Amino acid sequence: MKSEPNVYSIDQLKEDKFTPWEGVRNYQARNFMRDEMKKGDLVFFYHSNAEPSGIVGVAEVSREAYPDSFQFDKKSKYFDSKSQRDNPRWYLVDIQFKKKFKKVLSLGDLKQIKELDGMPLLQRGQRLSVQPVSETEWKRIIEESQK
DNA sequence: GCCAACGTTGGC
């Protein structure tokens, strides 16, 4: 899951203990949260638009998908006039802090690792804020984070 | 259903 650290950082998550992942307004990203992410699943926390951008730690899904209440809040920038209460369009999950890596695994670092070539995160032009990680990619990245 | 215009993301 990606976040700009000046908007919401891993340090903030550590302080908050957990957070609702509000404001996702992309259908593909929503589908991952709504249909794929189960309680207890682990998540990489990625800082985008950062110095450097990269994976900064691990979080865990602490609550499965439920409607994002901001879609009904007229004052919110996440308000969606086309979404109805009895048929909400946008869902989110809660994630809780697990750990922060000792060192950021920057995009550059990740691109050096052959086994990660196929990762959606590293494909050109990808912008999805919530995306899947395979078991092998996960293990390889954890291994790298412990170096 | 096509596609141009426009807005957003995010690396650099």
Place this chain on the structure above:
DNA sequence: GCCAACGTTGGC
């Protein structure tokens, strides 16, 4: 700040 990539909107 630039700009490529890509999603969404809306006219036709």
